[in-house]
Amino acid sequence: MTIDFRLPDLGEGLPEAELVQWLVAEGDTVALNQTIAEVETAKAIVELPSPHAGVVTSLHAAAGDVVEVGAVLISFDIAGEEPTAPGAETASRATAEPSAEENRAQPNLVGYGAAPRGSARPQRRARGQMRPAVGVDTAVLEAAPHDVIHTPEPIEALRERPRSTPPVRKLAKELGVDLALVQPSGATGLITRADVESYAARVTPTEPTVVPALAPRSEGERTTRIPIRGVRKHTADAMVRSAFTAPHVTTFVTVDVTATSELIASLRSDRALEGHRIGIMAVAAKAVCLALGRHPSLNSRWDAEAGEIVQHHYVNLGIAAATERGLVVPNITDAQSMTLVELADEIGRLAEVARAGRTAPSAMSGGTFSITNVGVFGVDAGTPILNPGEAGILALGAVRRQPWEHRGEIALRDIMTLSLSFDHRLVDGEQGAKFLREVGEILREPGRAMLLG
Structure with a gap:
């Protein structure tokens, strides 16, 4: 049948x-x-x-x-x-x-058995746009024209196609490694980054894995058209919807975070915390959770249909992660109940999963507040756009060592600018300013967190 x-x-x-x-x-x-x-x-x-x-x-x-x-x-x-x-x-x-x-016995995947939606057929790429042959990784075709690729496989070869994640395939391409020649080390049969790196280290110059490259572009080709789909399309739709639905206001504060820098250095040198990467993002996440408990308007949602403001008594903290496929914002569920170490571990896990392109859709819904770290790109400040349904988003700027007034004198200190965007339907300017000031004070004096309930 x-x-x-x-x-x-x-x-x-x-x-x-x-x-x-x-x-x-x-x-x-x-x-x-x-x-x-x-x-x-x-x-x-x-x-x-x-x-x-x-x-x-x-x-x-x-x-x-x-x-x-x-x-x-x-x-x-x-x-x-x-x-x-x-x-x-x-x-x-x-x-x-x-x-x-x-x-x-059905696999636990949402929507199995979905009803047909008309007679729609799979959409085809625009005329003139390259289609990958069977067996060719689509990520490869988006590479520069002189990058090496693997030649197309006949359909019979798909039965033996090596299994790996997109980042591993990208690494293999960069190292000129043919994944078909790599033996997976694990029991699952999945080729890992370590497998690729180990193989690349063993290959000698007499065993080249480079295969023919794509033909160079013609001199008259001055533009490249990239389909708007996937994460990029979702992000664009969400940001446009947010920008034209919620009235955004952004406010800034520049603070001395030297004490936080010293705290992070101390924790990283503690052998009891070996293996836990505690950074400025984790400390800021903890500060946000503490401050949201005292400023509930920043942890709320505008329900237009019900004509109500919904205040959350929990924090699902969105962590913006830049990936090769675009920006994703997975959530830390019930972040308000986590310790600093737990927050650091969860931030690291979410970032790793996001970079591998494996973030589940359910992990990116239900957020109540978000944090984005623009400082990792060397940027001092920005005006972040709210995630739809959230009242606020905090951007962390770069930590810079610069002259600053300290105890009546000028000294070199670690300085950071915080940017808070909020929905002015839910948050008044005074509420936004007080919340941002409190987050800044915690980063300026991490010991202040001991005073907050």
């Missing part, structure tokens, strides 16, 4: 996803929950597990296609069932439903 699998809703009602790569080919026998493909939503790269055990009969999209939720993605012949009779394929696909036993 032939059964179609339709692209499920991968979270938050996202209407579509781009197929990054197939991990199976037509004719393959797959097991229940085996990863069959990678798709990129507006927020993350998601691995799709197989909802059935059987034989792949048809792939209905190619790498690079944008597929709508509810559109047929792949078809299976279910193991142990009689093949569909000729001429009855369409009917069997329309009526076939998994058994109760199969339903109980």
Whole structure:
């Protein structure tokens, strides 16, 4: 019996996803929950597990296609069932439903079994735009024209396609390593960064892994067109919606954070905290959580439909992370209950997952306040745009060593500028200023946190 699998809703009602790569080919026998493909939503790269055990009969999209939720993605012949009779394929696909036993074994992924959304077919790239051949990593085709790439694989080779994450594939390309030659060290069969680096260190000049490069651009080609999709599209839509919905106000304060710098240095030298990377972001996160408890207007939401202001008694703290795919803002759930060390660990974990493109859509919803660190780019201040549904966002500027008045004298001190943007429907100027001043005072004198309840 032939059964179609339709692209499920991968979270938050996202209407579509781009197929990054197939991990199976037509004719393959797959097991229940085996990863069959990678798709990129507006927020993350998601691995799709197989909802059935059987034989792949048809792939209905190619790498690079944008597929709508509810559109047929792949078809299976279910193991142990009689093949569909000729001429009855369409009917069997329309009526076939998994058994109760199969339903109980379905992978835990939002939207499996999504209803069809019309007769929409996968969208194709614009005419004249390059489409990757089967087996070619789409990230490679976005590289400079003289970068080396792997030659296209025949579809049969997809069955042996090495499994790795996008950052690892990028590293392999930079080092000129063919992933097909790398042996994964772990039991999962996933090639890691360490595997690639170890292989690159062993390869001698007589064992080149460089393969033919793309043809150079013609002299008359003066522009490059990049499709607006994925994280970039989601970020743009969210920022435009925020800018034209919430009246933004940004206020600034410059503070002496030398005491915080000294605290961080002391904690990093403490052997009991070895392995915990506590930095300015973690201390600022703790300061924000403390200050929000005393200034609830900054931790609230404007509910236009109900005509109410919703004040949160918890803090889901958004941490802005710049990735190769764009800006993502995963949340630390119930950050107000975490210690400084716990916050530091969670910030590091969220950043690592975001850089790998594996942040779950659910991790980027339900935020109540956000922090962004523009100082890592050498910037002193900025006017951050609110995440939709949040009342405030704090930007941390660069910490600079400069002359500053200290105890009646001029001394070299660590100085930082804080920028707070807030929704003026929810937060008055006085409330915003007092909140920002309190965060600044905690960073100026971290011991003040002991006085706050």
